[in-house]
Amino acid sequence: MQQTLIKKATLFLFCFILAFPFIKGQNQSLTEVVYLKNGSIVKGNIVEWIPNESISMQTSDGNLFVFKITEIERVKRELSKVEATPQKEKVQKTPNLYESNIALGFGSSSGKYGLDVLCFNWVYGKNLDKHHFLGAGTGVRYFDAIEMTMIPIIVDWRYKINQNDISPYVRLSAGYSLNVSNGIENSGFLVDPRIGIDFKLNQSFLSIDMGYQTQQMAFFTIENPNIPWELSKIYRFSESLKFSLSLSF
DSSP: OHHHHHHHHHHHHHHHHHHSOOOOOTTEEEEEEEEETTSOEEEEEEEEEETTTEEEEEOTTSOEEEEEGGGEEEEEEEEEEOOOOOOOOOOOOOOOSEEEEEEEEEEEEESTTOOOEEEEEEEEEEEOSSSEEEEEEEEEEEETTTTEEEEEEEEEEEEESOOSSEEEEEEEEEEEEEESSSOGGGOEEEEEEEEEEEEEETTEEEEEEEEEEEEEEEEEEESOTTOTTOEEEEEEEEEEEEEEEEEEO
């Protein structure tokens, strides 16, 4: 009689394990529960089943238990909710509120009145948001061919595509350059649009860009060859294809 009950219990357990459908849940896991005749309840996963002999179960803490069939009253499976591992929120990078930029560049002459020019800019300003920067500054423009130095007073605007470690941008500097070599009265307007790329360096950015700079300046010409000491002043725009390297911090 006892052997018949054991066989029925074993058969029931075998059918239970085979017949239980596979359940796939995002936040659920399947756990076997073994109820022993002594009143104990053990939860875990059945790792081995030997018909008519024993069941091996591993608990969630890694312990392994082996129970004889004669010790088991019943076995069932239950679904338990698994707490999802909280995902770290992606931190949105934000630029520093205030920014200083130092740039060195060279402009190669272009157009009829173009002159090679060495350029230096210093700009300080504020990041209005994660894309827009607005600042003001000064610098130096040195034209070696005519040994002339100009000091620009500029307003600087930049639009940055993103805040990634590598970010393209467009930039525009515009203002008025004071001629400190041939007299302030020979000064002129400056327009310096360019495009470039920022490279993240810890808390600063290294940038390379290129653009087409236009500087208004006074040129002196001889209108009457018979009177070479009489010069006529005309204003023209000296254009150059400019390349720059800068550091923002």
